[in-house]
Amino acid sequence: MVNPLEEIRTLIESKSWNADWIGVRSLTESAKHFSIRNGNPENTSCKISTGFFVEALVDGQFAYQSLPSPCVSDIRTAIERTVQAARTIAPYSCFKASVKTRPVAKGTYNTPIREPFATMTASEIFSQLKEAATILKGSAEIINAQASLSMVKSEMHLLSSSGSDLAQNFDLITTDLSATASRRGTTQTRSLNGHRGRSYQMGLEAFESQLLFDLAKRIRTEALELVSAPECPSGHFPLVLAPDQMMLQIHESIGHPLEIDRILGDELNFAGSSFVNLEDFGTMQYGSKLLNVTFDPSLPHEFASYAYDDTGFKAEKVELIRNGVLISGIGGLESQERSGIPAVACARASSWTRPCIDRMANINLEPGDSSLESILANIEFGVYMESNNSWSIDDFRRKFQFGCEYGRLIEKGKLTQVIRNPGYRGVTLDFWSKLDSVGDRSTFEVFGTPHCGKGEPNQLIRVGHASPVCRFDGIEVFGGGG
């Protein structure tokens, strides 16, 4: 049987095409989903998506065509049409891209895994989910208990007229548990680090049974605590955030504002712009001196680790914020040519039907040197929050509001009473300036989400966020009444 990629390589190399550059990016994703809700299976599914993204650069303008066909004749027609399309619209380019925005890349990346997905049968997976769901349901007051597992194998291959031959293969796994408790008209839901927060690049070692069962027991217990807990108090307090809430804080108020294509106005019509301007890099005091944030595609098992971005740019760890000062942005090679801001390998597409745009990959807040005990120690009265369940921020990434599933009071340096419906709001730069303690490596946890949305047409992409526990001084906190 003929290998379609070999045929495509031969096709691309067969003639000049009258273009500055031609690329074909193939993507095959196989996703399996297993779920048990209240003891019964729900939406057992398998999804296989396969297609080709053909791109041409002519006179500084890219054009593309996506098609679900490996037929060489279809790819040939797509290349010819794309070259013609780029030539037709080139007089109206927003900017003139050079071939340097598509570097030559040769290599392979594979997710390091210990237990391949095939090592468990569907029956075994369901058996484990059922047991977790039974633990979650272990009280008459639990009205909804859900356990699910999603596994995705993603295989990308990039071939180009300049000689790129890049294959990246990802194994991606998400486990989800949730329990909803109801008592005397009050309903509360507790989950595993927020919806789909436990998303990693690894094999079935992420689905280890005893860990899953221990977590299920904790989630059930905490759901039941929440329905009889008092509301979070309202006021300005010291606020301590767990890593699974720091994930959203970093994502919305650092990751997105630093995307260079957003700063250049590409997202003005949809996802919004940024309060950051190009001249702020190197000078803006983004947060307190304790704030150190990196773009890190190299952390093993973090959700968005990779060797190259989708244009073929080699991926490396880059400091974004050092000691509170804004150093670098999140922009790929096209953004570098447009803005002059040095690129990071962040240009990615969510599927074979979409072009690359600047995307967060893994954006991490680096650990400090404070233990959890020392973070809590000098707090007379404050609030601790875990697990995001609500997020909203303005289109310039300033005014935000977040809600969490679970909170506890901090009284005289100790975590005490459980509180429900904890939330907080603030303005980005002011908030980060109030970061006054950063946890050490013992508090550092890694999370991810498959649902970062942006772009026109829209794209949902996978991102990772790792963070220690962090403390902020004097934040506006509120409970269920707002």
Next chain:
Amino acid sequence: MQYQTDSNDFEARFRLAFEIVKKLVPKGIDFYIYFTAELSRFSRFNLGRIRQSGLVTDQSLQIVITDGQRSIITTVTLPRGENDLFEILSSLVASTCADLPSIPIDPFIVSPSGTQETRELISGSAPTSELEQAQLCEKLAKLPLTGQFIGGLIVRAAATSTGAFHWFESDSFAFRYTLSHTTDKLTQSTYAGAHWEWDQLDNLLAKSEESLRLLGSTKRRLKAGNYRCYLCPSASASLVGMLGHGALSESSIRRGESMFPAEVDKRIQLSQKLSIIQDFSGTHSPRFNHYGELAPSNLVVINDGHLENTLISTRTGLEYRIEPNGATDSESLANINVKPGSLKEDEILKSLDTGIYITNLHYLNWSNRNASRITGMTRFGALWADKGEFVGPIEDLRFDDSLNLLLGHKLIELTTFRDTFLNMATYDGRSTGGAITPGLLIDDVRFPL
């Protein structure tokens, strides 16, 4: 057996796929299939110039195979090459049937039962060719414009082993754009429909430039507090649209995940001026769901403020032993149609008196679902009005208030006129559906930031 189709003929491919699956699925096993396809032009603009442009062909088939006690959902991209179709589908059906016995028994399996056939074709003429896109570029080249043009064919189809067959095809376009006075004084407009007319675009662009001039002065900063507000139809579509995200789902209500409690007697009455129906008469989306079932052409959801019908899928109906009403599995509102009120356009400012005139809302989310609280931001040129006169733009504000109150006793009036909005989400392919909403005059809206 020869399986040959014209490569751009979605319907022929769907029918062929159905015949293949029907031949391959063993006797005693039921199935239903759902087809999603598009042939779309996407062009993205920044500073009135082309940023990215491309053509997307996508076609995927969802196959649900069930033996009455177990089911598996499989979705696969259909290749354009016809020779691969049989190979892919036979491998898929075989592996799914082999895996079925290993799936736990599901007491709420939905087995196909329909036999109806429907067909809905909406023709259109969108400027999707490269030359037409160049013509669009000529028009936009000198404007401070960021935007996206989407145009082309959207297809949905469903067929079942019991004989149901449904086809929906829409050739449409949507051009949503933002004009900017400076980086933070923006106004957004949308030109959408089936038949593109360059004159209509010219008129809309002129109107947008006029709206932009209103934002010319320095932005005023308002203190946190409660304000009377007028929400333009585009803003009210966002607000009312929150009801479509889980609030009206019967399953969400039963699980305690909705602003409406499961106990009917504990539900708060919304404003008597508010009536909402799920309405398929505008044909922005197919009436059939993945099971091949047809929803009623219109379903009264809220009637004079009272929650009259929730959205109930067949699966939910089985779980809770209630009558379903053709909802999809997600039980979300397909087409929102809000009844108009009595507030005339030339009376809006006078009725607003002193308060905020809101053109758009941004990033709405539930801040406390069970308490019906939502939060979000103003966006794209909110204006301050004083004693019925525009004063100028304001810095964007965050609201956080109860939807029960905003659509309840705080709702003063709805406008006589309405606008139509197509769903322009393209996360998982182009969406169908839309909303027809009036403007809303709402008192005492809480803005904490």
